[in-house]
Amino acid sequence: MFRLELANGIAIVHLDAPPVNAMSFGRWAELPAVIHDAESSGAGAIVFSGAPHKHFCGGNDVLEFDGITRAGTLQGIGAVRDAMRAVTCSTLPSVAALHGAVMGSGLILAAACDIRLATADARLALPEVKVGAYGGYAMLKAHLPHGVARALTLLGSPISGQRAFDLGFVHELAADANGVLERALTLATEVGKNLASPLGEQIKAVMNHQDDNALWPAYDIERDYAASIMGMSASS
Template identity: 30%
Template sequence: MSKIHLRTEDRIAFITIDAPPVNALNEEVLHQLSITLDDIINSEIDVVIISGAGDKAFVAGADIREFSTLNKETGEELCKRGQSIFTKIERLPQPVIAAIDGFALGGGFELALACDFRIASSRSTFGFPEVKLGILPGYGGTQRLARLIGIGKAKQIIFSGEFFAAEEAFKFGLIEEITDESPIEKAKDWAEKIKQRGPLAVEFAKKAINTGIDLPLEEGLEWEARFFGELCETADKNEGVTAFLEKRQPKFLKR
């Protein structure tokens, strides 16, 4: 039985992680997620929304039962496998929105961090409990969290293993929006806005941000100018500028 469900609606892809009771990221779930992402990369999808099935968890971490026999070699392999899949999310040409409802812990929190931005219900809970198990976040958590909210706050969250509510996550800058409604519907609202924009422009903007974030400013600016120049030779740029001058809505080319 599939643990990852993919549904498409009007050029929006909805990926649902369905592994009761808490949507844990075991080996099979990660494998199916990787295949699903591969199917999306070169598709006609404009925006991707990732959520968890049920009303308890987005994803409440990895499957701890798989950790009991790990040694140095297999532990490192496990991390690299999870890291590669989450990096695949980060590098998708399409924007990826995490729609979080419930627990986003450990690997689930790391999954959310790999998305481009995050929308959470007010009842959601976040945290990295790995240190309580004698390990550390290994699917990119130590790296992405510090880059997103700063080293000090990231260390406080990871070292303590404490959980925190959506309101705190919003205050820290971990999520972009809190809602008392369905986070999937809120994410869909944003997806509808994004898909009206130039798809190449959105793709290149994502590449510019992701490429430059870890570089010195001067190098990041070089990449920004390079991507801008490439867009200047596209039909989308010509259509966008012409539509603006003609005071009409642009008709961008689709993927």
């Protein structure tokens, strides 16, 4: 589940699905309403955190992929897409505080945020290909060199938080999960203050208008392809 906490003018969205914070399609479907509540709260920014659990997000629950139909895949991946779009297109700037495993849809969520912080030993990956699934490339290539985004998609192997920082995907590193959350809250407060003006309120919308023209059609191509492949052996 996603649990909303308001603290000192910041909306903290806790990923709260222990033990590894794996999220079902149904849970992703809840996130747009959580983002709406954050926007309505008067908060200046959003921070996503998996603390105090061991991992930021283990990705989607792989058990959902067993026997999934094309219709179910379209609906489920559509819920993930809508969740990511709610984050990206929110009026509030967002900061991801990454630690432990940042896998699959968890990595896509991080890519949907405006700023990403991580521990050096965090593990970031798109392991979908290893379980016969596909998705995430469209989001990652917006922030990473195309060769790196392709390698992550094709290999399914993780890179460290340190490597993600070296590549520019992560803005800053912190020593541990508590440190990365603390720093994320500090940066979120700073960004929220910077955008607290009539001009600032429109900056995210202007950036999104420039960035998103190709993003969501590309995401839909991934969704439709995944649905056609994953639903072949099951009736729709």
